[in-house]
Structures are given as structure tokens and as C-alpha cells.
Amino acid sequence: MSETFTKSMARNIFYGGSVFFFLLFLALTFASHQDFPSRDNHEALTETVAKGKRVWETHDCIGCHTLLGEGAYFAPELGNVYKRFGNSTEAIKAFIKSRPVDGVPGRRSMPQFNLSDEELEQVAQFLKYASGIKTANNWPPNIKG
Amino acid sequence: MKYKSQSVAKLYFIAAIALFVGQILFGLVMGLQYVVGDFLFPEIPFNVARMVHTNLLIVWLLFGFMGSAYYLVPEEAERELVAPWLAKLMFWIFLIAGAATVAGYLLVPYAKLAELTMDDLLPTMGREFLEQPTITKLGIVVVALSFLFSIGITILKGRKTVVTLVLLIGLTGLAVFFLFAFYNPENLVLDKYYWWWVVHLWVEGVWELILGAILAFILIKTTGVDREVIEKWLYVIIAMTLITGLIGTGHHYYWIGTPDFWQWWGSIFSAMEPIPFFMMTIFAFNMVNRRRRNHPNKAAVLWALGTAVMAFLGAGVWGFLHTLSPVNYYTHGTQITAAHGHMAFYGAYVMIVLAMVSYAMPMMRGRKAANSPRSQVVEMWSFWLMTVSMVFITLFLTGAGILQTYLQRYSDQPIDFMTVQDKISLFYWLREIAGVVFLIGLVLYVVSFFIGTDDPEAVEKIEVDAETA
Numbered sequence: 001m002s003e004t005f006t007k008s009m010a011r012n013i014f015y016g017g018s019v020f021f022f023l024l025f026l027a028l029t030f031a032s033h034q035d036f037p038s039r040d041n042h043e044a045l046t047e048t049v050a051k052g053k054r055v056w057e058t059h060d061c062i063g064c065h066t067l068l069g070e071g072a073y074f075a076p077e078l079g080n081v082y083k084r085f086g087n088s089t090e091a092i093k094a095f096i097k098s099r100p101v102d103g104v105p106g107r108r109s110m111p112q113f114n115l116s117d118e119e120l121e122q123v124a125q126f127l128k129y130a131s132g133i134k135t136a137n138n139w140p141p142n143i144k145g
Numbered sequence: 146m147k148y149k150s151q152s153v154a155k156l157y158f159i160a161a162i163a164l165f166v167g168q169i170l171f172g173l174v175m176g177l178q179y180v181v182g183d184f185l186f187p188e189i190p191f192n193v194a195r196m197v198h199t200n201l202l203i204v205w206l207l208f209g210f211m212g213s214a215y216y217l218v219p220e221e222a223e224r225e226l227v228a229p230w231l232a233k234l235m236f237w238i239f240l241i242a243g244a245a246t247v248a249g250y251l252l253v254p255y256a257k258l259a260e261l262t263m264d265d266l267l268p269t270m271g272r273e274f275l276e277q278p279t280i281t282k283l284g285i286v287v288v289a290l291s292f293l294f295s296i297g298i299t300i301l302k303g304r305k306t307v308v309t310l311v312l313l314i315g316l317t318g319l320a321v322f323f324l325f326a327f328y329n330p331e332n333l334v335l336d337k338y339y340w341w342w343v344v345h346l347w348v349e350g351v352w353e354l355i356l357g358a359i360l361a362f363i364l365i366k367t368t369g370v371d372r373e374v375i376e377k378w379l380y381v382i383i384a385m386t387l388i389t390g391l392i393g394t395g396h397h398y399y400w401i402g403t404p405d406f407w408q409w410w411g412s413i414f415s416a417m418e419p420i421p422f423f424m425m426t427i428f429a430f431n432m433v434n435r436r437r438r439n440h441p442n443k444a445a446v447l448w449a450l451g452t453a454v455m456a457f458l459g460a461g462v463w464g465f466l467h468t469l470s471p472v473n474y475y476t477h478g479t480q481i482t483a484a485h486g487h488m489a490f491y492g493a494y495v496m497i498v499l500a501m502v503s504y505a506m507p508m509m510r511g512r513k514a515a516n517s518p519r520s521q522v523v524e525m526w527s528f529w530l531m532t533v534s535m536v537f538i539t540l541f542l543t544g545a546g547i548l549q550t551y552l553q554r555y556s557d558q559p560i561d562f563m564t565v566q567d568k569i570s571l572f573y574w575l576r577e578i579a580g581v582v583f584l585i586g587l588v589l590y591v592v593s594f595f596i597g598t599d600d601p602e603a604v605e606k607i608e609v610d611a612e613t614a
Contacts, residue, residue: 007307007373010380018387025391028410032338035404040334050331057271057329058259063192068401069478070337071273074179074191076562077478101187108182108563111190113256130333136408139400141475144559 052126077145157212209498222303315354419461442515448500455492481546519597530586
């Protein structure tokens with residue numbers, strides 16, 4: 001690097017640039033918060049849904065599935081599973097309930113979590129709520145997730 | 146080794162390597178489960194194997210960063226470490242907490258672990274990479290604070306250099322942003338938004354400062370290039386890292402219920418994120434070309450150059466591949482992400498830790514500067530085996546990802562996720578084979594510590610060009 005460009009100039013770019021762009025990041029975060037209520041489907045966020053999120057978390061569903069594209073890539077996307085299953089929480093519950101304890105020979109299979117009826121309803125309602133979040137361009141591109 | 150207290154790093158490095166081996170074994174289990182779906186089912190379901198794989202990675206890299214800091218800070222500050230006993234104590238606390246957490250993942254169902262550790266009091270579990278029980282997370286905070294204390298006071302009391310300053314800023318950022326792991330709102334959009342403040346601001350933010358500082362230290366030591374030059378480069382690189390990387394967080398805010406303006410901010414800034422990595426490559430090669438000495442530890446120099454190249458490829462090139470929002474619309478959450486993740490973590494963080502281990506370990510084991518030539522040859526073989534196999538893992542996952550994106554998202558007749566997975570299984574098999582080669586490389590790496598230990602150490606070759614000319 002050229003001699004006229006000194007170390008203290010480099011240092012100033014680092015401090016100045018970092019502070020400026022961190023503040024800009026905070027400003028964009030503030031702007032995001034103004035927009036969240038119009039897309040985050042908070043109207044549907046009932047106590048059942050909140051409990052469903054806990055069921056989702058305590059069984060580490062994200063360790064195989066993606067939710068809005070984030071998570072592991074071993075099992076299908078669930079952000080739109082409610083729609084894929086014909087807008088039916090019953091279908092979601094039936095699927096989770098029907099998983100064989102010992103899996104399927106040679107194939108991937110979701111574990112049998114032995115959820116109670118209450119927990120099944122909660123996690124299904126959580127997935128229904130997630131499907132109501134307004135993602136940009138209605139991501140995912142199609143119903144397959 | 147100039148200061149006695151530097152030797153605490155040895156414990157950290159040994160633990161790091163041991164956990165690295167564990168991480169790779171579980172990686173192979175997962176890779177096999179991709180094609181033989183019922184492998185180890187239901188004893189070790191995929192999500193458990195994945196938690197172990199990713200959490201071991203994070204923990205061993207943290208061990209590596211801490212060990213690196215304990216080694217380089219006394220030398221830079223020109224004084225003994227403050228409270229080396231604290232460093233040893235925290236080592237055991239961290240190791241035991243980490244081992245207990247992994248044992249918990251493997252021995253009881255995750256829901257049971259959440260119940261046993263009373264996750265309902267402060268629910269933080271069950272989110273990707275942050276699966277640790279809340280109590281473990283609190284332990285991590287205690288360890289991080291004690292670590293920052295001993296490193297920070299040592300730096301403040303001693304000589305202050307740009308390397309230690311940047312390292313300290315990076316490590317402080319690491320501790321601060323981890324606190325967002327405790328924020329887990331019921332609102333899924335908010336949850337995801339701030340989850341990235343841990344994950345992105347770590348790996349595409351403050352961790353890069355740590356990487357830069359360690360790389361600068363190794364280059365100062367092995368090339369003998371004037372510190373002023375290296376420090377100037379370091380400032381420019383980390384400036385570019387944060388200038389691009391902070392707003393670059395926006396490339397995670399495309400499809401999670403966040404506003405549309407992130408499509409622009411995220412695309413433009415994250416498209417510039419390769420710049421600091423490219424500069425790092427130029428920097429490393431420039432310094433080695435302008436070296437004033439031929440350091441006898443050739444393996445360490447190889448790792449240092451390797452990390453600069455592979456970080457640029459993995460984080461820079463493979464990141465850019467799917468970072469623009471119109472592209473990411475199709476690739477988001479596919480094997481493309483997995484491909485990028487593997488090479489980026491290996492190139493940027495695994496290799497820098499191994500570079501530091503390679504540089505520091507010989508001195509901590511009683512050598513003057515380097516291992517014997519025989520040991521270095523084995524180590525360099527392990528470098529090539531691991532690096533080349535990681536390139537292939539990345540290429541195979543990229544192939545899988547392109548097909549997956551096309552079949553499931555892009556074509557006129559989109560196909561179900563699981564059907565697509567069957568169709569692309571060939572690539573998963575090839576990835577698993579590359580993974581086995583990686584393991585062989587890793588075994589060789591461990592072996593290199595026990596080979597040629599009684600041989601005389603490699604000596605510095607003096608360049609004779611000037612005399613013969």
C-alpha cells in the first residue's frame with residue numbers, strides 16, 4: 001500500500017466507518033420495526049400459538065426442517081406447510097401423530113415425539129400462524145417450499 | 146515462547162483438536178443419514194447429530210480463539226498474563242459444561258433436556274446453533290467475561306498494539322452479541338430478526354476481526370515484515386469487514402417477514418462482503434513475498450496462506466453466489482447454503498485456528514521455533530487432504546443445491562422436497578466419500594503431533610542469492 005496512505009488514516013476509516021454503518025444499521029432496524037405490524041401476523045399470535053412455538057423449540061424441529069428457509073435442510077420447509085396440507089391443522093396433526101417409532105427402513109423418517117393432543121394442537125396452530133406471515137414476494141416460490 | 150503464562154494456550158488447543166475430531170465424526174454420521182435415512186435411527190436422529198456437529202464446531206473454535214489470545218497477548222503486551230489460574234479454571238469449566246451439554250443431547254430426548262434444565266424459566270433453547278440449555282448459555286457468558294477480563298487487563302497493563310486492540314474489539318463484540326441469544330420473543334419475525342444479531346454479527350462481523358488479528362500476528366512473526374505495514378493492512382481489512390458486513394446482515398432479511406427495502410440494502414452491501422476477504426488474500430501473499438526471513442515453520446505459513454485463500458473462496462465467492470436477492474429467492478434454505486457454510490467455516494475459522502496451533506504448539510512443546518521436517522511434512526499432507534476434500538464437499542453440495550433449486554423451485558413442474566432428495570442422492574454419496582477423505586486428513590493431522598518428536602528441529606534457510614550474485 002502506498003506510503004501517503006498512513007496507518008492513522010486507515011485507523012480513522014475503521015473507526016469512522018464502523019460507527020457510521022452501525023448507526024445506519026440501527027436506523028434500518030428502527031424502520032423495520034415500523035413495518036413489522038403490517039406483516040408479522042401478530043393478530044394470530046394467541047396463547048396457543050405461543051405454546052406451540054415452545055413445542056416447536058423443545059423438540060428441536062429446526063434441527064431437520066427449515067422455517068421460512070432457515071434451519072437444517074434435511075426435511076421439508078414448514079413455513080407454508082399449513083397451505084401445502086390444504087389449509088388444515090388436522091392434516092398436520094395427523095402427520096406428526098402417524099410417524100412410526102422405529103422409522104422407515106432405509107429412509108428418512110420424522111421421529112415419533114409422542115405429543116399430547118394439546119401439544120399437537122399448539123404446534124399445528126403455530127405452523128398455521130407462521131404461514132400467515134407476509135414474506136416478500138410471497139416466498140417460497142411455490143407450494144413445495 | 147517468551148512468557149511462561151503463554152503455556153495455558155496448550156490446554157485450549159488440545160481440547161479444540163479433540164472436539165474437532167468429534168465434530169467430524171458426527172458430520173460423517175449426518176452425511177450418511179442423508180442417504181441411508183434410518184442410520185442410527187431412532188437412537189441418534191438427524192437433528193441430534195446436527196446439534197452435536199454444529200455445537201462442537203462453535204465450542205472448539207471458541208477454544209481455539211481463546212487459546213490463540215492467551216498465546217499472542219502476552220507476547221504482544223510484553224508481559225505475563227494476568228491471573229493465569231483464572232484461564233485454567235475457566236478452561237475446565239468450559240470443557241465440563243460443553244461435554245455435559247453434548248452428553249445431554251445424546252443421552253436424553255431434547256424435550257426432556259429442556260425440562261431438566263428448566264428452560265421454561267427463560268426459554269432460549271431450540272433455535273438453530275443456540276440449542277444449548279439456558280444454563281449452559283449462562284456458563285458461556287461467565288467464561289467469556291472472565292476471559293475478557295484476563296485478556297483485557299493484560300493488554301491494558303502492557304504494550305498496546307493494533308493486533309491486541311483489534312483482537313480485544315473482536316472478542317468484546319463476540320461477548321456482547323451473544324447476549325441476544327437470551328432474547329427469544331413469541332413473535333417469530335422478531336425472534337428471527339434478532340437471532341441473526343448473534344449468528345451473522347458473529348461470523349460475518351466480529352469473528353472476522355479475530356481472524357484478522359490472529360493472521361496479522363502470525364504474519365508478523367513468520368515473515369519479519371515491518372509491523373507498521375501489517376497493521377495498516379489490518380485496519381483497512383477490518384474496516385471493509387464492518388462497512389460491508391453490518392448492513393450486509395440484510396441478506397438474511399429477505400424472506401422472513403421483514404420489509405422489502407432489505408432486498409436492496411442486503412444485496413448491495415453483502416455483494417461487497419467478499420472485498421475484505423480478497424484483500425486478506427492479497428495481504429497474506431504480499432507479506433510472505435516481501436518476507437525478510439524464511440521461518441523454519443513452513444506448515445504454519447502454509448496454513449496462514451491457506452486460510453486467506455479458502456476464506457475468500459468459501460465466504461467470499463460462495464457467499465456471493467447466492468447473496469443477491471433475486472438469486473436467493475430460489476436458493477434460500479437449499480444445499481447451496483450448506484455448501485457455502487462448509488467452505489466458509491473451514492476456510493475462515495478452522496484454518497486460522499489450525500494456523501495458530503501450528504505456529505504456537507512447537508514452542509509450547511519445547512522447540513525453539515518449529516517441528517522437525519518429518520512432522521511438518523505429515524502436517525502439510527493433512528493440510529492438503531483436508532483442504533482439497535473440503536473443496537469437493539463444497540462442489541458436491543453445490544451440485545446438489547443447483548439441482549434441488551431447479552427441480553423444487555425453478556422448473557415449470559416443481560417436485561416435492563423428499564422426491565427431489567432421492568433424485569440428487571448421488572451427490573450426497575460423493576459428499577460422504579469426500580468427508581471420509583477429510584477424516585483421513587484430520588487423523589493425519591493428529592498423527593503429525595507424534596511424529597519426528599525426537600528428530601532435530603527444522604532450521605531457517607538463509608537466502609544466499611545476494612552472496613552468489
